[in-house]
Amino acid sequence: MITSLLVANRGEIARRVFRTCRDLGIATVAVYADPDADAPHVREADTAVRLPGAAPADTYLRADLIIAAARAAGADAVHPGYGFLSENAEFATAVLAAGLTWIGPPPAAIAAMGSKTEAKRLMAAAGVPVLTIGERPTEADLPLLVKAAAGGGGRGMRVVRTLAELPQALASARAEAAKAFGSDEVFCEPYLPTGRHIEVQLMADTHGRVLALGDRDCSLQRRHQKVIEEAPAPGLPEAVRRDLHAAAVAAARAIGYTGAGTAEFLLAPDGRFYFLEMNTRLQVEHPVTECVTGLDLVALQLAVAEGGELPEQAPPSTGCAIEARLYAEDPDQDWQPQTGTLHHIELPGTVVEFGTGAGPAGLRLDSGVSDGSAVTVHYDAMLAKVIAWAPTRPAAARLLADALTRARLHGPLTNRELLTRALRHPAFLAARLHTGFLAEHAAELTAPADKDAPLAALAAALADAAARRTGLPSGWRNLPSQPQLKRYRAADGSEFEVRYRLTRDGLRAEGHPDTRLVEAGPDRVVLEVGGLRRGYLLARYGSAVHLDSPSGATVLTALDRFPDPVEHTEPGALLAPMPGTVVRVAAAVGERVTAGQPLLWLEAMKMEHRITAPTDGTLTELFVGPGHQVEPGTVLAVVAESVVAESVAAEQLTEQLAEQAAETT
Structure with missing residues (x-):
């Protein structure tokens, strides 16, 4: 019987496991790296043990430190969560050797699936269809996908469309895989750009019972990482669904699997499916399965680890559940991760956190952050998972899109807008899904x-005035006077100058002749435009003003009325888009480059990010090298456009000739 459990992980998954432990009366132990000292999972645990350092390699990936923490805290079981050491057979072996209960499959099963190349060999022997390419890819194999043999989450994956791209893709994938998983082994497989990513949730006990607990569609991905998942997978013919479940069960039986696991498949447009990999852990997207089955998968994991027996049959699925992963990232800038302070996160209408809830429909929030959390470069950029369930798929999609629209997210830029648009897109609602959807x-x-940013700017100015006024409203005058003036900049760089007066006859705002002020307070402004009322909720953090309304969110930066002169960055300068470490440089000063050519790579949030030439030209300056740590806005290099570079070169040549002529005379 488990009495105290340590979660060898952080953030959202640690909180998720702790919730079930509280339900079952099991004491909880958290581990934390220094950046997580005040994280929600640390505050919620009964006991917390520090792992000195910040980088995952020094903390959450140190099996010896985690086992020592379990002993120090008196834990008798270890749950690995997902990521980090969750699929590390050596870690599982060490946990068992320490006399602790391991919440996961046997180390041998983890090892069997730990290498995707070995897993494919085993699955082929078990009669499960697999995708393969020979050791030396040819033109006939294109396009192909380079994949890391260990780990997942999109790391160590590259799409190759020409054989000329293959060497660089292999090198980049190996480097990223080595940093993420400790192994640089990669392999190639056929790339099906319009295939669907379908997976089957498995649960197996030590009594020989293996259950398929339904399926999920995880096709909406960016950078080969899932963004929107749902259960059940829509539009599958029942014969295909039945065969998928049977193949997944066969895969688990072939390696003597126990506990929770997921068999992942690629469904081709012609209806055939192929085994991709088996994740020997709980998946990030497990909540959608819990919402349609009513099961607590963590509770089942714990029961299996204690020797319990699963029911003879899986429960039926009811309705539909859809999960959206909310990331601190900018989809418009190649999904660049964002950092900073998350001032406020709120999801109105949430029915339950980390649980299945009750009733035919509802909202679930699984998050590893809270108000004031720091979003850093050390860990994944996911802030939260928002899950909606309903009797039908359209109803679940509508509920989830509305919840995301109404969410209050104050801090780094997120992918919220993209998620809501995807959920409302006609192709998504028609279930025309594939991995290239986004x-x-x-x-x-x-x-x-x-969005009407000028109107939002007017609301921000009125709220600011309300916050500062005493007695009469700011801007109110008995006699005509100069209008009140405020300036704001929107996220896209556009600027707005707000001029208004508050008179006996009401609001007089330049550029808004048909706008009436209904209510103005420091935190709420209501405006009426053409007979339609629009309400804004406001919050300020320094110069940043966040405005939330039922139609969406707007972020403005308050500007000085008389700004100081601004220093201009040199034309062609490449700025670091995020804090990170330079891992590779692919060009030298004086080299001619073409637009889009990779110049260097930054590592941040477990991923490598390419910095490319903005135009054809010459690399005239390079200020960083491998190992350099940079902050956002750091000038990395300068690329002079071809015309400019040629002009500079001509001037230099002219000067040299003049000097030579002077020496001759």
Whole structure:
């Protein structure tokens, strides 16, 4: 019987496991790196043990420190969560050797699936269809996908469309895989750009019973990482669904699996499916399965680890559940991760946190952050998972999109707008899903939002005045006077100058002749435009003003009325888009480069990010090298456009000739 459990992980998954432990009366132990000292999972645990350092390699990936923490805290079981050491057979072996209960499959099963190449060999022997490519890819194999043999989450994966791209893709994938998983082994497989990513949730006990607990569609991905998942997978013919479940069960039986696991498949447009990999742990997207089955998968994991027996049959699935992963990232800038302070996170209408809830429909929030949390470069950029369930798929999609629209998210930029557009897109609602969905519809999903930023700026100015006024409203005058003036900048760089007066006859705002002020307070402003009322909730953090309304969110930066002169960055300068470490440089000063050519790579949030030449030209300055740590806005390099570079070169040549002529005379 488990009495005290340590979660060898952080953030959202640690909180998720702790919730079930509280329900079952099991004491909880957290581990934390220094950046997580005040994280929610640390505050919620009964006991917390520090892992000195910040980088995962020094903390959450140190098996010896985690086992020592379990002993120090008196834990008798270890749950690995997902990521980090969750699929590390050596860690599982060490946990068992320490006399602790391991909440996961046997180390041998983890090892069997730990290498995707070995897993494919085993699955082929078990009669499960697999995708393969020979050791030396040819033109006939294109396009292909380079994948890390260990780990997942999109790290160590590259799409290759020409054989000329293959060497660089292999090198980049190996480097990223080595940092993420401790192994640089990679392999190639056929790339099906319009295939669907379907997975089957498995649960197996030590009594020989293996259950398929339904399926999920995880096709909406960016950078080969899942963004929106749902259960059950829509539009599958029942024969295909039945065969998928049977193949997943066969895969688990082939390696003597126990506990929770997921068999992942690629469903081709012609209806055939192929085994991709088996994740020997709980998946990030497990909540959608819990919402449609009513099961607590963590509770089942614990029961299996204690020797319990599963029921003879899986419960039926009811309705539909859809999960959206909320990331601190900018979809418009190649999904660049964002950092900073998350001042406020609120999801109105949430029915339950980390649980299945009750009733035919509802909202669930699984998050590893809270108000004031720091979003750093050390860990994944996911802030939260928002899950909606309903009797039908359209109802679940509508509920989730509305919840995301109404969420209050104050801090780093997020992918919220893209998620809501994807959930409302006709192709998504028609279940025309495939792994290239986000790329195919990128123009629609990332187009500038059609919001009335000038009206939001007026609301911000009125709220600011309300916060500072005493007695009469700021701007109110008995006699005509100069209008009140405020300036704001929107996230896209556009600026707005707000001029208004508050008179006996009401609001007089330049550029808004048909606007009436209904209510103005420091935190709430209501305006009426053409007979329609629009309400804004406001919050300020320094110069940043966040405005939330039922139609969406707007972020403005308050500007000085008389700004100081601004220093201009040199033309062609490449600035660091995020804090990170330079891991590779691919060009030298004086080299001619072409637009889009990779110049260097930054590592941040477990991923490598390419910095490319903005135009054809010459690399005239390079200020960093491998190992350099940079902050956002750091000038990394300068690329002079071809015309400019040629002009500079001509001037230099002219000067040299003049000097030579002077020496001759």
